[in-house]
Amino acid sequence: MSIMSKFRICPETGLYFDDQAEKLIKWNAVTGVVFLLIGGLFGVLMALTRWSEVHILPADWFYLLLTAHGLDALIVWIIFFEMAVLYVASSTLLKVRVAAPRWGWLGYWLMLIGAIITNIMVLEGDSSVMFTSYPPMKAHPLFYLGIIVFAVGALIQVFCFFGTLVLAKEQKTYEGSLPLVTFGALTAAIIAVFTIASGAIILVPTLLWSIGYIAHIDPLMYKTIWWAMGHSSQQINVAAHVSIWYLIAAIVFGAKPLSEKVSRMAFLFYIFFLQLASAHHLLVEPGLSSEWKIFNTSYAMYLAVLGSMIHGLTVPGSIEAAQRKKGFNKGLFEWLRRAPWSNPVFSGMFMSLVMFGFLGGITGVIMGTEQINIIMHNTLYVPGHFHATVVAGTTLTFMAISYFLVPILFRRELWLPGLARWQPYIYGLGVAGISVFMMAAGTLGVSRRHWDNNFADATLGFDYPSAAHMFLALNGVSGVLAGVGGAAFCIIMVGTILWGKKKADVPAAQPAPEPEPAVHTAGSAGTIAVPGTFVLALIFLGSFILYYYVNWKYLSEVWGLS
Amino acid sequence: MAIHPPEVKIWWKEPIHSIEIWWVLIALVWSLVMFVMMPYWHVYGEQNLSNEAYRVTPEYFGEKVEEMVDKYTIREEGDTGIPVVAPPVGSDVFLLGRLWEWYPILELKKGESYRLHLSSMDWMHGFSLQPTNINLQVHPGYDFVVTVTPNESGKFAIICNEFCGIGHHTMVGRMYVTE
Numbered sequence: 001m002s003i004m005s006k007f008r009i010c011p012e013t014g015l016y017f018d019d020q021a022e023k024l025i026k027w028n029a030v031t032g033v034v035f036l037l038i039g040g041l042f043g044v045l046m047a048l049t050r051w052s053e054v055h056i057l058p059a060d061w062f063y064l065l066l067t068a069h070g071l072d073a074l075i076v077w078i079i080f081f082e083m084a085v086l087y088v089a090s091s092t093l094l095k096v097r098v099a100a101p102r103w104g105w106l107g108y109w110l111m112l113i114g115a116i117i118t119n120i121m122v123l124e125g126d127s128s129v130m131f132t133s134y135p136p137m138k139a140h141p142l143f144y145l146g147i148i149v150f151a152v153g154a155l156i157q158v159f160c161f162f163g164t165l166v167l168a169k170e171q172k173t174y175e176g177s178l179p180l181v182t183f184g185a186l187t188a189a190i191i192a193v194f195t196i197a198s199g200a201i202i203l204v205p206t207l208l209w210s211i212g213y214i215a216h217i218d219p220l221m222y223k224t225i226w227w228a229m230g231h232s233s234q235q236i237n238v239a240a241h242v243s244i245w246y247l248i249a250a251i252v253f254g255a256k257p258l259s260e261k262v263s264r265m266a267f268l269f270y271i272f273f274l275q276l277a278s279a280h281h282l283l284v285e286p287g288l289s290s291e292w293k294i295f296n297t298s299y300a301m302y303l304a305v306l307g308s309m310i311h312g313l314t315v316p317g318s319i320e321a322a323q324r325k326k327g328f329n330k331g332l333f334e335w336l337r338r339a340p341w342s343n344p345v346f347s348g349m350f351m352s353l354v355m356f357g358f359l360g361g362i363t364g365v366i367m368g369t370e371q372i373n374i375i376m377h378n379t380l381y382v383p384g385h386f387h388a389t390v391v392a393g394t395t396l397t398f399m400a401i402s403y404f405l406v407p408i409l410f411r412r413e414l415w416l417p418g419l420a421r422w423q424p425y426i427y428g429l430g431v432a433g434i435s436v437f438m439m440a441a442g443t444l445g446v447s448r449r450h451w452d453n454n455f456a457d458a459t460l461g462f463d464y465p466s467a468a469h470m471f472l473a474l475n476g477v478s479g480v481l482a483g484v485g486g487a488a489f490c491i492i493m494v495g496t497i498l499w500g501k502k503k504a505d506v507p508a509a510q511p512a513p514e515p516e517p518a519v520h521t522a523g524s525a526g527t528i529a530v531p532g533t534f535v536l537a538l539i540f541l542g543s544f545i546l547y548y549y550v551n552w553k554y555l556s557e558v559w560g561l562s
Numbered sequence: 563m564a565i566h567p568p569e570v571k572i573w574w575k576e577p578i579h580s581i582e583i584w585w586v587l588i589a590l591v592w593s594l595v596m597f598v599m600m601p602y603w604h605v606y607g608e609q610n611l612s613n614e615a616y617r618v619t620p621e622y623f624g625e626k627v628e629e630m631v632d633k634y635t636i637r638e639e640g641d642t643g644i645p646v647v648a649p650p651v652g653s654d655v656f657l658l659g660r661l662w663e664w665y666p667i668l669e670l671k672k673g674e675s676y677r678l679h680l681s682s683m684d685w686m687h688g689f690s691l692q693p694t695n696i697n698l699q700v701h702p703g704y705d706f707v708v709t710v711t712p713n714e715s716g717k718f719a720i721i722c723n724e725f726c727g728i729g730h731h732t733m734v735g736r737m738y739v740t741e
Contacts (some may be wrong), residue, residue, distance in 0.1 A: 060728055084595065093565050130725050136702060137727065176571040180564040219686055219701050246564035256563050260573040263564075281738060284616035284698045286680075286706030294600045302593035309589040314582065318564070333730045370600045371609055377697040378688045378723040443694040447688070447723035451731040456722075458734040459640045459663070462719035534581050541592065552603075558694050560608045560618050560675070560711030 005097035020101035022089035025084045026409055027108060031491055040486040049471045052454055055185035059451045063128040070131030074390060076115045081398045082240050083157045084085050090164035091187035096173045099163030110153030118146030119261035135217040144207040151196045158189045160353050169273025170343055180257050184243030187267040188236045195236060198228035220287050227278030235274045241397040248349040255322035263314050269307030269310030273299050293370045305365055312357045317533040324528050332532040335436030340550045348400025352393055360388030362544045372551050381442025388435040397427060399489050406493055412500030420492050427485025433478025441471040581681045614707040623681045623705060627656040631666050639667060659687035659700045664735025672715045672739050680706040688724030712739040
């Protein structure tokens with residue numbers, strides 16, 4: 001393979017695009033969006049089926065498509081897009097060619113083949129085992145094999161990322177330390193290796209079990225190791241979308257991190273303090289001691305949570321500093337009011353930040369509290385929570401950065417810019433609704449992964465409170481709204497790629513953000529105070545504390561358990 | 563900017579923004595409080611799960627259930643004649659989950675404690691007691707022992723909230739608590 005590589009410099013942004021990296025970014029991202037479209041469509045059908053008056057799917061299709069929805073929307077779409085993010089964070093930001101691009105392509109094709117195999121198995125109807133596939137329930141062997149092939153492909157692309165970092169270091173394409181965004185992406189990649197290793201440890205034996213080579217898979221062991229993959233994979237998402245928050249703050253505002261040290265330390269917390277986060281999923285399980293549960297759900301000090309709380313301050317803080325530097329200094333919040341709310345890159349990112357924190361973060365920690373989990377485990381509260389972290393957090397962020405990346409990668413003007421302005425709000429509102437109303441129904445006891453909330457076919461019936469059905473109806477409406485927003489995103493992206501006006505090869509109207517740093521030197525006299533962000537952070541903390549103790553109160557009212 | 567290498571090469575020696583220091587400290591204190599709440603509740607709270615669990619075979623557990631049903635059945639309910647069992651206060655009470663029912667129906671007394679044993683005969687199930695909202699995971703091969711003390715009387719449903727195949731949504735059991 002030739003050492004020489006073709007590249008171009010984006011005339012608008014000055015970004016460096018290696019030829020192979022650019023192709024890998026495009027293919028991974030576009031493939032991801034295709035799976036988002038499929039998974040998202042299934043998601044809308046879930047919301048409509050839970051709405052009693054609509055109840056659109058029959059039972060077998062509900063469970064089948066729920067399995068497919070989880071796989072496509074949570075895993076396939078997100079991991080494909082993350083691969084694109086890794087190439088941007090390494091090759092593009094470090095101005096270096098991709099290491100071993102042929103391996104990258106091998107990884108891409110393995111992921112695609114694996115995803116297709118698993119999807120076919122699910123859609124054929126004999127692998128409706130849910131995304132978690134807990135044994136002794138058994139799927140078709142190819143269901144597990146597809147996931148394994150997908151994971152191997154992802155691992156190969158992750159190693160291309162590592163190789164690209166080494167190459168950049170070797171060729172001295174940058175000086176000093178990695179940019180913060182690349183550092184965050186590296187965090188995600190390291191967690192990905194741990195995640196995929198855990199997945200292999202449990203899914204390979206499960207595959208052998210499904211074809212009869214292994215007699216028995218202990219369900220508790222499966223759950224413990226499976227969630228070392230399942231939960232950590234969500235931490236890949238968090239590390240990736242937080243990196244993109246910093247990226248967007250940099251490209252939209254020219255913002256600089258308040259201090260490199262604090263932000264990097266927060267990323268490091270993700271690596272160190274989440275490895276046995278599978279405990280969050282095992283808090284009402286037999287056979288595990290309270291000591292084990294308490295320690296592994298918190299590591300005695302919740303440092304992974306602390307990491308997210310730090311990013312929750314430093315990302316908006318860096319934006320505030322940049323805005324104040326530009327003169328938006330009036331009061332506490334002029335910097336925020338005068339932010340570019342009609343730019344979907346920013347609006348999507350900022351809504352994601354707020355919803356990830358307020359809706360996803362707070363509820364996740366509360367649900368991961370050993371005893372409080374008793375009143376939430378496997379209720380709709382759980383999907384309510386993770387739609388705020390994964391959909392509002394990760395997916396909305398990935399949509400936001402797509403508005404920046406797709407036009408410069410494909411050299412096209414954004415198609416339907418008017419719709420693009422509104423899309424993050426439509427989608428964000430829909431997702432907020434899905435999340436809040438599922439959590440509300442879950443608080444009233446409604447079960448997750450359940451086709452019939454009226455128990456029409458059960459020998460012994462039961463009625464949920466009527467408020468629960470109202471929340472499920474509102475969840476249905478929100479699902480449709482999110483579906484409209486998601487479809488708008490896919491239409492804008494596909495339209496941009498196919499029919500967007502070709503960009504002329506001259507610098508466009510919007511020049512690159514000025515390279516002058518928004519904050520001179522952290523901690524010195526030149527530092528710009530960020531009181532608005534601090535107030536927002538305190539409001540967050542207040543909500544957190546209040547809602548945390550509300551849930552202890554709920555718990556204290558249920559039967560005595562010991 | 564976050565997309566460029568740090569301007570100050572020795573960035574780890576830069577002083578930290580004071581707002582960041584405050585926030586890290588406040589958040590750390592809150593994280594510690596949340597950790598302490600869990601052991602605290604084990605000492606002062608009334609809703610804690612036991613650490614008691616045994617490995618069992620479905621056959622053995624099924625026999626224990628039948629023993630109890632034979633001794634303490636007071637009536638039958640439902641189209642299929644599910645036995646309603648009123649075990650003595652403080653005794654070992656057995657409830658099994660299988661595709662797709664909870665068996666048998668238990669009748670407990672308010673304010674009294676029972677050692678509730680939960681296990682599955684086949685796949686994983688979820689014990690979700692409604693409307694009081696207590697949710698526990700039920701594994702095949704494990705006997706999960708939880709001491710329960712009902713604090714309200716009435717008719718309760720046990721909904722399976724772990725997906726267990728095509729009949730999952732029909733898996734609804736019942737429990738009574740009398741004054």
